[in-house]
Amino acid sequence: MKKISLVHLAHARSGDKGDTANVGVIAYDPLNYGLLKERLTPEAVKAHFGSMVAGEVERFELPNLGALNFLLHGALGGGGTMSLMNDAQGKVFSTALLRMEIEVPDDVAAAAEGRGRVPEGWTPGASG
């Protein structure tokens, strides 16, 4: 077993509904969906965010998309125009969750290495 950052195993998108942020986490490799489901329990995600999430963390499963959806209640300082946060609409909670470190089998860790990050030496204009 090896501890690696979730950013190498999944991509994500987040948004807001009032004072609740949602983060959808999508496995890069659908075969890792089960592993993510096992590691990313609502309790583990709540513990990861600590004081950033005042309320409960709810989790919903979308096995059809290889995705998990998390609702982070009380995460946006009141939400909408009430919030004083730079990220009042929770747009970057996605990568905040991907910072989480989880234990994975060695072969999964090896296959995931470097995934999810810009390759070294890349500059805008290098592709596209």
Added chain:
Amino acid sequence: MPSDEQMVRVASGQGFWGDDLEAPVRQVEGGPVDYLMLDYLAEVTMSIMQKQRARDPQAGYARDFVDLMERIFVRCIEGGIRVVTNAGGVNPEGCAAALVDAGRRAGVAGRAKVGLVTGDDLVDRLEELIDAGHELANMETGEPLSSVVDQVQSANAYIGAAPIVEALRAGADVIVTGRSTDTALTYGPLMHELGWSEDDHDLVAAGVVAGHINECGAQCTGGNCLIDWWTIPDMAAVGFPIIEMSPDGSFVVTKHPGSGGRVTRASVTEQIVYEMGDPTTYITPDVVADFTTIELEDLGDDRVRVHGVKGGPRTDFLKVSIAYSAGWKATGTLTYGWPDAAAKARAADRILRERLDRLGLAFDEIRTELVGWDSTHGPLVGEPPPNLPEVQLRVGVRSADRDGVERFTREIAPLVLTGPPSVTGFAGGRPRVQEIMAYWPALIRREAVESELRVEVRDV
């Protein structure tokens, strides 16, 4: 792949008020489409429009839309492209009138019809509705609306596809609504074209999924896309999504050939999970869709097929989006440079807070963030290193007392000469005091709104 005569193509041209102004032009000129949907509204947009209307009774809608139509009206009429939008905001009447004028200027007089949908706006009916027993309780707290009714700025019911379908049947080429549900701008035209009724739960649910994918513009075609974002080509001319819907409820998400961006299973999945709650019950005015039934198939060449969507009957309620005035806020920033940038910023924050105390100013909240260090990932990033090259101090306050917030805005710039060194970034002047519009989501029995919905079709 569906045959051309059965398939209905709904192109997305705007994902919010402020989106890429050229995108809808590219959508109607870049290849064949049947409908153009333009979503301008978000939770806070209605209250902003309400404020604009309070200052100017002619305002209160997305003016961008009228300017856009002047550019593309001829192309839409001659190409048989019908336009459906919620650009009407809190003044769909004013929007439709401006649209008729724009059509005349564009040269489509006598050959275009504008559809107008009203009745979603409840702000003048609140007392009457509360008296009639509609509590409009806050969906999150359970509090009845009567506790803040004097502060309400806007109140709009999310309405469904029925008035859009009615306007299309009546021959409207461009339909302007107020708070139409975002997804209905896509599935309304599909219900009309393909003859789906509200009892065709799975078909309408497929239309809702299509609408959800469409409603944020390029967010499903490579925009804000985390997966391999650095490899996505030509984002300067990103293609916005196009739904190719078949009569059986299966559809393809794609974009115009040659446009920038990328449509893959992964890019579409990111948009599907955006702003999602419980995926098994995605509630709209016309159907409850189950997003756990969505099947995606990557066909390659920027084409993703969606099928298998299931849905259930609609509920007896419509959601109401209410905004009420809830005090004032302001945010000030200053930039501190190396060495010990974060230490300087934190010392300045402490001095500022002490001065606010000495002035006897109390706030409901003061929030300090270091942009460049912790303003997005908070405490997850730990302590800033002493060699951080620079950091922006960002302090916000919130209060019911406007004068206190106003005074706060005068306490930022003095820190440049009276606080820690190596500071800059104050050239923008004093921060602006902003009114807070708090969001109050509620439910209402649908007949209380539906009895008041009106559809009108006008000649240009």
